[in-house]
Amino acid sequence: MRRGAFYSGRSRDRSGRAVETAGQTPNASRPDSVGQMRPSPAGAAQGGASRGPSSPPAKGLRARLAYRFNQYPRAIAFLGGLLIALSVVLVRDALAPPAPALTQEDIDAAVLHTLETRDLPSRAARAAEAIRQSVVRIRSYSVDPSEPEAGLKERGTGTGVVIMEDGTLLTNLHVVAGAEELRVTFFDGSETTAALAGAKPDNDLAVLKPKQIPDDLPPATLGASNRLAPGDEVVAVGFPFGIGPSVSAGVVSGLNREFKSEDGERPLKGLIQFDAAANPGNSGGPLITMSGEVVGIVTAILNPTSARTFVGIGFAVTIESAGTAIGIPPF
Secondary structure, eight states: OOTTOEEEEEEEOTTSOEEEEEEEOTTTTOOSBTTBOOOOHHHHHHHOSOOOTTSOOSOOHHHHHHHHHHHSHHHHHHHHHHHHHHHHHHHHHHHSOOOOOOOHHHHHHHHHHHHHHSOOOOHHHHHHHHHGGGEEEEEEEEEOTTOGGGOEEEEEEEEEEEOSTTOOEEEEHHHHTTOSEEEEEOTTSOEEEEEEEEEEGGGTEEEEEESOOOTTOOOOOBOOGGGOOTTOEEEEEEOGGGOOSEEEEEEEEEEEEEEOOTTOOOOEEEEEEEOSOOOTTOTTOEEEOTTSOEEEEEEEEOOSSSOOSOSSOEEEEEHHHHHHHTTSOOO
16 A cells, blocks of 8 residues: 555454454554654645745734834835935925015126126137137248358247138248248147248238147137128237237227238238238237137238328238138138
8 A cells, every 4th residue: 555545444342343444544634754744634635735934923013014014124124214215305395485576677787796895807808718729829931041051030920810720820921921931839738830821912811831739729700801891890809019918908990801911912802901910920820709719810000101100090801811821611
């Protein structure tokens, strides 16, 4: 007979009658191996499916909550703290008084207070700062025929403005014409030689390519001279007499002007007339608007006397004409 199997048989009672009996073999609950016990069918019928070790005890709500807390103490503590913090924030916001709405009078008063208590930079100062890192000093060198043994000597100074990220810059042709060597000084004090890359004599314009440029050299922002009107404010930045960078401010005095130098060269046409102070050394520098956009290249001053100084009339080549000097269409 197999272990654990049910059997049936006959026995006799006290009167000698045979009766049917049913039962389980004595080995029904004997373990098959160490640590493993087969439950008897009777036990399975009575107990039903076995409960896992993680099932909470079937008691009251308090006991079940205590059991869950013992199972996940950190998670429950974190959720409890989060709920408390959220409650504090909600209560604080509910008790805080509403923020008053700003009126136009409040805004005007704040602006007036700032204007009265702080010294703000002028429009000309902001415009000059926008162009400052793009303005360069140009010096030309050549050999004096009377003293060839002395080598290269400085023969003139002027100004230029960087218009492309590779360092390409604009200046006046008369600043660089006839030079055997050109040197460019940048805003950070660094200096390098430059080569003439193009010229447009009709507009007294020259294009230079520096041999080296500073890191992150910003090109100037170019504007449009056709939006100018007489009376518009402008700023001239350059190196008058080699001093600078220097800033002067004025207005547009007129448009589409013509200028002819005393040496009898062909006249320059379509010029911007302005009254911001300009002197020898300003040539080739930018004429900019109050937003810092280049609208012209300073090229000449008019003085009825023999003095080469400014008397209130300066001229600049339009930036549109400068665009054709470097081989691109007008801006």
